[in-house]
Amino acid sequence: MSEDSVGMLEGNALVAQSGGPTVVINATLAGVIQEALNHPCIGEIYGSMYGLRGMLGGNFIDLAQESQHIIRGLRHTPGAALGSCRFHFQESDLTGIFHVLDKNNIRYFFYIGGNGSQWAANTIDAHARKIGYNMRVIGVPKTIDNDLAVTDHAPGYGSVVKYVATTAREIAIDDQSMGDFDLVSIVEVMGRDSGWIAAGSVLARHIGTPFDAPHLIYIPERPFNDAEFLTSVQKVLENNRYCLVVVSEGIRNAAGEYVRTSGIKDPLGRTELGGAAEHLQCLVEQNLKIKARTTKLGISQRSAAHCASLRDNEEAFQCGTKAVRSAIDGESGKMVTIVRESDSPYAASYALAPLSEVAGKVKGFPAAWIDESGSMISSNFFRYVSPLIQGEVVVPFKGGLPEYVHFRGAKQIESSLFNRRR
Amino acid sequence: MSEDSVGMLEGNALVAQSGGPTVVINATLAGVIQEALNHPCIGEIYGSMYGLRGMLGGNFIDLAQESQHIIRGLRHTPGAALGSCRFHFQESDLTGIFHVLDKNNIRYFFYIGGNGSQWAANTIDAHARKIGYNMRVIGVPKTIDNDLAVTDHAPGYGSVVKYVATTAREIAIDDQSMGDFDLVSIVEVMGRDSGWIAAGSVLARHIGTPFDAPHLIYIPERPFNDAEFLTSVQKVLENNRYCLVVVSEGIRNAAGEYVRTSGIKDPLGRTELGGAAEHLQCLVEQNLKIKARTTKLGISQRSAAHCASLRDNEEAFQCGTKAVRSAIDGESGKMVTIVRESDSPYAASYALAPLSEVAGKVKGFPAAWIDESGSMISSNFFRYVSPLIQGEVVVPFKGGLPEYVHFRGAKQIESSLFNRRR
Numbered sequence A, B: 001m002s003e004d005s006v007g008m009l010e011g012n013a014l015v016a017q018s019g020g021p022t023v024v025i026n027a028t029l030a031g032v033i034q035e036a037l038n039h040p041c042i043g044e045i046y047g048s049m050y051g052l053r054g055m056l057g058g059n060f061i062d063l064a065q066e067s068q069h070i071i072r073g074l075r076h077t078p079g080a081a082l083g084s085c086r087f088h089f090q091e092s093d094l095t096g097i098f099h100v101l102d103k104n105n106i107r108y109f110f111y112i113g114g115n116g117s118q119w120a121a122n123t124i125d126a127h128a129r130k131i132g133y134n135m136r137v138i139g140v141p142k143t144i145d146n147d148l149a150v151t152d153h154a155p156g157y158g159s160v161v162k163y164v165a166t167t168a169r170e171i172a173i174d175d176q177s178m179g180d181f182d183l184v185s186i187v188e189v190m191g192r193d194s195g196w197i198a199a200g201s202v203l204a205r206h207i208g209t210p211f212d213a214p215h216l217i218y219i220p221e222r223p224f225n226d227a228e229f230l231t232s233v234q235k236v237l238e239n240n241r242y243c244l245v246v247v248s249e250g251i252r253n254a255a256g257e258y259v260r261t262s263g264i265k266d267p268l269g270r271t272e273l274g275g276a277a278e279h280l281q282c283l284v285e286q287n288l289k290i291k292a293r294t295t296k297l298g299i300s301q302r303s304a305a306h307c308a309s310l311r312d313n314e315e316a317f318q319c320g321t322k323a324v325r326s327a328i329d330g331e332s333g334k335m336v337t338i339v340r341e342s343d344s345p346y347a348a349s350y351a352l353a354p355l356s357e358v359a360g361k362v363k364g365f366p367a368a369w370i371d372e373s374g375s376m377i378s379s380n381f382f383r384y385v386s387p388l389i390q391g392e393v394v395v396p397f398k399g400g401l402p403e404y405v406h407f408r409g410a411k412q413i414e415s416s417l418f419n420r421r422r
Helices: A027-035 A052-057 A068-074 A091-103 A116-129 A157-177 A196-204 A224-241 A276-288 A310-328 A377-389 B027-036 B052-057 B068-074 B092-102 B115-131 B157-177 B196-206 B226-239 B276-288 B310-328 B378-388
Strands: A012-018 A042-048 A060-062 A108-113 A136-141 A183-189 A216-218 A243-248 A291-296 A334-343 A347-354 B011-017 B042-048 B061-062 B106-113 B135-139 B183-189 B216-218 B242-248 B290-295 B334-343 B346-354
Touching: A012 A027, A012 A052, A027 A042, A027 A068, A027 A108, A042 A052, A042 A377, A052 A091, A060 B290, A068 B115, A068 B346, A091 A108, A091 A116, A091 B378, A108 A116, A108 A310, A136 A310, A157 A183, A157 A196, A157 A243, A157 A310, A157 A377, A183 A196, A183 A276, A196 A216, A196 A243, A196 A377, A216 A224, A224 A243, A224 A276, A243 A276, A310 A334, A310 A347, B011 B027, B011 B052, B011 B092, B011 B310, B027 B042, B027 B068, B027 B106, B027 B310, B042 B052, B052 B092, B092 B106, B092 B115, B106 B115, B106 B310, B135 B310, B157 B183, B157 B196, B157 B242, B157 B310, B157 B378, B183 B276, B196 B216, B196 B242, B196 B378, B216 B226, B226 B242, B226 B276, B242 B276, B276 B290, B310 B334, B310 B346, B310 B378, B334 B378
Parallel strands: A012 A042, A012 A108, A108 A136, A136 A334, A183 A243, A183 A291, A216 A243, B011 B042, B011 B106, B106 B135, B135 B334, B183 B242, B183 B290, B216 B242
Antiparallel strands: A042 A060, A291 B290, A334 A347, B042 B061, B334 B346
């Protein structure tokens, strides 16, 4: 479809970000903004502050008023520059949301997020059709977890893998240095339900050198067994001075229970994770009497923009531009997807999938990519993931630290109904 | 003194590394090797594998046989390329060590390490004088902890601060993004006895922007009080959506006890730390009912060569060259020191201090640099630390990951008596 064939839809555009940030979610935002400015049928380009919350309260900023310096800086700035949320609205919120959309003549809505956000985008699209509100809704993929359906991979994943594999390689070299005692080094990474991130650490391996770590990788898709783990560690230590283990925060035992939690629920009602690494540390120190040390990369994984993948960054930007072009072309109720054309040389294109095929679905780590031992990852996965970390984003440094941008929030559209204290 | 005035000492040189690695300990090693090759009175240049352990067993490698590519690569490679140890020798080991030194005609000994290593260097120097063995011993400073006496700062410290402050800034931006709930974010950094590293995170602050985190910093030098902490957090959250806390692993309560430990002793007989962040997390979640999340940077702090300070790296290299020139000039029983000439513009020179003034001494974080509240750091410290993180080391990447080197170990001098299994 072209602008001609579907008829031009004139009006304003709204973009929002949702869920846990990635280091490239703002690159996608920059892509949306830059492409939107190319199309005269889009009048104003607004950003909704804190995702859907901003839409409920009419808390928008006028993105065209932000400086070119800031829009350019978005391409390497971590966090969600518009603010994010994990808020799931009720059906009853739709009336309020559409009141705000209508009042601001929003005819294009771009929602950058993971599977929960795609569900929200789908619901908004369906409601618009139902009430005859003429608006085009396009979802843009984003998640470090890489668990979005249909798309080959999600922007955000390549960068977290690049950071985790870099860090694993660096920790391995430190581990290798110590000559006093056998050592087990445990790195805990994100992944409540899936092992995509932990598995990506396999890239740190340098087969045939002293740095062939990580030696063991544990992911939530395979039940974790204490005794098997200890046996595997001992086997690694027969040939190595140290054993580097990478573990997803969400590993579970055969009964499906997390191996260790704080017992606390977070404000989203989810069990507060953390403690997987300490569980493994205790096992090693108490049973094998070998020193074990832990690193929990935590939030740094999804915010380490100083170590971002250039390919991931560029794809994130292109997903943003594709979303706008698709909407201009008359598409709605779709999410942008990345289609892999080939592994080597890597080639990809951009397409669309119905939001309903993505919304709320989870793509687990393929069982075929876990080797028989359950603690290592196959070379097929290596071929899949390797292209995603290629190239380095050059972040400007000032005074010895990376220089990131934030919106000035010039000309806020409507005084906020959004209450900081909830 | 010059080569002429003290008489030329002909013989071989030995260099060793000790203690926990830093991202610039190999830059110092490169400085020693490159400078040693400039002086014809130094015949062979050997590396002792795993510090003093290699000296006990005669486990040396011939560094002149290593390729230029590897020596150049050392300048950005983390870990200790020669291997390290935390081993403290007994007086009874000295006979064996000097047998190996004599057999290999070692007349120059360079020991790169922290205060424990400087103690060992001092003991070896004293023993050489006592038995009339003609050898020059120079210590080269190295520690992420910055707790070495006399020297203005230690190579290794600037890079860990650069990495920790970068990460704190990036985490703060992520924290700032989340609009659903108040949030306390806790980053645990190294520092068993001193707060130098945690204090350095103050550089992440961007006063006057939304990113003025970290808001609270806790270090071992000030007793930690649960109730005061909770009050401070609440105060920060009156004006901010989130509160970023950086905490040293070694914080203690008023009774001098660690706030939380695993109760396990490591192979060095030290209490296994870890859990400071979790202690704070529990306090916040249980008392304030606010979400708290933790990041424990662990070993990545001292191995993140992809985020090293160029100034730190260059100073580390220069300390290595200074050590060799000093020995050639007839010095012995000294450690290289960095003397700050001015803060702004930053200028420094290199000098020597007697090993006895450094050996086993600890330089704590100055009380005058902690503000009254005990949870923030003064601007005087900012002026001290800021120059140390300037400039970025450019690490070569290959296949999307940093490319590090390791010794080939060509022409090992003597078959090892060193037993991997102890």
